[in-house]
Amino acid sequence: WGDDGHYSVCKIAQGYFEEDTVVAVKKLLPDYADGELAAVCSWPDEIKKLPQWRWTSALHFADTPDYKCNYEYSRDCPKDWCVTGAIFNYTNQLMSASVNSQSIVHYNLTEALMFLSHYMGDIHQPLHEGFIGDLGGNKIKVHWYNQETNLHRVWDDMIIESALVTYYNSSLPRMIHALQTKLKNGWSNDVPAWASCQINQATCPNLYASESIDLACKYAYRNATAGTTLGDYYFVSRLPVVEKRLAQGGIRLAATLNRIFSAKP
Ligand code: DCM
Ligand code: DCM
Ligand code: DCM
Ligand code: ZN
Ligand code: ZN
Numbered sequence: 001w002g003d004d005g006h007y008s009v010c011k012i013a014q015g016y017f018e019e020d021t022v023v024a025v026k027k028l029l030p031d032y033a034d035g036e037l038a039a040v041c042s043w044p045d046e047i048k049k050l051p052q053w054r055w056t057s058a059l060h061f062a063d064t065p066d067y068k069c070n071y072e073y074s075r076d077c078p079k080d081w082c083v084t085g086a087i088f089n090y091t092n093q094l095m096s097a098s099v100n101s102q103s104i105v106h107y108n109l110t111e112a113l114m115f116l117s118h119y120m121g122d123i124h125q126p127l128h129e130g131f132i133g134d135l136g137g138n139k140i141k142v143h144w145y146n147q148e149t150n151l152h153r154v155w156d157d158m159i160i161e162s163a164l165v166t167y168y169n170s171s172l173p174r175m176i177h178a179l180q181t182k183l184k185n186g187w188s189n190d191v192p193a194w195a196s197c198q199i200n201q202a203t204c205p206n207l208y209a210s211e212s213i214d215l216a217c218k219y220a221y222r223n224a225t226a227g228t229t230l231g232d233y234y235f236v237s238r239l240p241v242v243e244k245r246l247a248q249g250g251i252r253l254a255a256t257l258n259r260i261f262s263a264k265p
Helices: 001-015 019-028 043-047 051-060 085-101 109-123 151-167 170-186 192-193 205-220 233-264
Strands: 141-144 147-150
Touching: 001 151, 001 170, 001 233, 019 109, 019 233, 043 109, 043 170, 043 205, 051 109, 085 109, 085 205, 085 233, 109 205, 109 233, 141 151, 147 151, 147 192, 147 205, 151 170, 151 233, 170 233, 192 233
Parallel strands: none
Antiparallel strands: 141 147
């Protein structure tokens, strides 16, 4: 996602934090966040091109083999070096510190929180598990209405931007409020299932990645080959998928952090 997507995921998550999570997150956030997790959720994108952070740039996605439309950790996350592995890794770092504050290994837990929150958003963007051959849609040049772009950017940014202009008076808080309302009404029966993982698992990114490539094949790639002009039909039919993925990302980030910070030694 772009900045608006990441802000939305983290803002939605904040509304589902349990008390222990509110306290722990507040302690870990840098001062400039001013107590808002959402304020730092794009930080991993801001730094990923800097020489000292270039090693993080492959952790934003887990590309999958062309046209397979499925995801497998051992195949698609070699050496744990992908968004799924990163979510496991930063979850484990925060968890071991939460369980044992005397831990000998000292990770930078502020960075761990910011990476985990960002990658939990990215893994829910269907094209972050898109095909290797087209770099998750980056190589598929399309028009979004009359604007030249690529399919990946349509899903990271353009659908959200168009939704803001068309339905929310260009106000991101209004869009977030609409998603929060859907979570309390239309999606309320689904939320517990979205939040849950296999027993004893703090997070389940393999599931989120599998859902993403399924949605990428069914909605993102469909009728969006190179050179296509995407317009009203694509926008109206794909926006519900984007909205649901932002909401699921928020719920799962909150659920993961709640499990991390409620863990007792
Ligand atoms: N995995 C990992 N770190 C963890 C948990 C899992 O790297 N803490 C990886 C290795 C497993 C894969 O995820 O092969 C699938 O794990 P699971 O079946 O527990 O979801
Ligand atoms: N991306 C991806 N798969 C790739 C390469 C990039 O999903 N193989 C994502 C990461 C960014 C976006 O595409 O969200 C643009 O990548 P970059 O900024 O590295 O050009
Ligand atoms: N959708 C989804 N995941 C699925 C099936 C559909 O995200 N497994 C998308 C397409 C729908 C939107 O979510 O337009 C709303 O779905 P629902 O009918 O479950 O409310
Ligand atoms: Zn992206
Ligand atoms: Zn990213």
